[in-house]
Amino acid sequence: MIQTHNEQCDHFQKDELNALSAIYLSDYEQLKDVHPYSFQIIVAPFVPADQFYHDNVVYCKIFIAFPDDYPLKSQRFHFEIQGLSRNFTQDYLIRARKVCEQVIEQHEKEADCQPIVFAVVESLRDYVYDQSMYLQELYDQQNSKTDDNYIYIPPMPKFATNTPVTLESFTIWKKKFDQEIYEIKKREKNFTQLEEMMKKISGKQYFDRKQNKEDDNEVLEIINEDDDIVELEDEDYQGEEDDEEDQDRPLYEREQLE
16 A cells, blocks of 8 residues: 555654654653654753752753654754753853754755754754853852962872881981992992003003903003002002091991991
8 A cells, every 4th residue: 555645754753753752761752642743852961960060051942843744855843942941041042943953954955854853952962061061161160269378289199119217217228328329439439549540551551451452450460560559559548548438438337337
């Protein structure tokens, strides 16, 4: 049996109403049960209740009435928007209607004869969500003014391991730290002495070292063979070096020596 144009439109409208009622559940209410149908849907943004002040949520209701030839001949239908929240101003109403009209016009240009109520409602939901976000940002800015006497104290950084500082732990760390400093200074002093001794190598000794590729230990042996240099260093610098070594030692080692 061939369906008439109105019967085909009625079939499409029923299918769309069934889908809308399944999607919007309690937010959907059918107003007219015979062809052409009419209904209303509450449109509210999906926002977390704990992050929004209730007066900043913008929501509304859209009334829709299908014409006889929707959606096969025309995808345009009659709709009205009513603000439900106290902050839904006349300016919001004008812009909301404009958003819905743009969606309808876009589908009319495509001429695909497909149901478009869901696209219209969700575009309207995106609009009220954006307005709710805007009002909430203003609310946060107005209520987050810092006090002039307020002093910000940054939180203590958290490390993988936190060792409480006590007298015992500090003493252990101090001994280890002093020992490391002492060894560093000792290495620096030995390096300085080696540089001074290298300056006193004769040209012939340096040439022989280069020719024979002698290592650093052999160079030290050549230096030690010069008795005058060794004796001069022993006589003039031995006492001073001992004093410096004692001063470079950690405090607890010097106390033990005394």
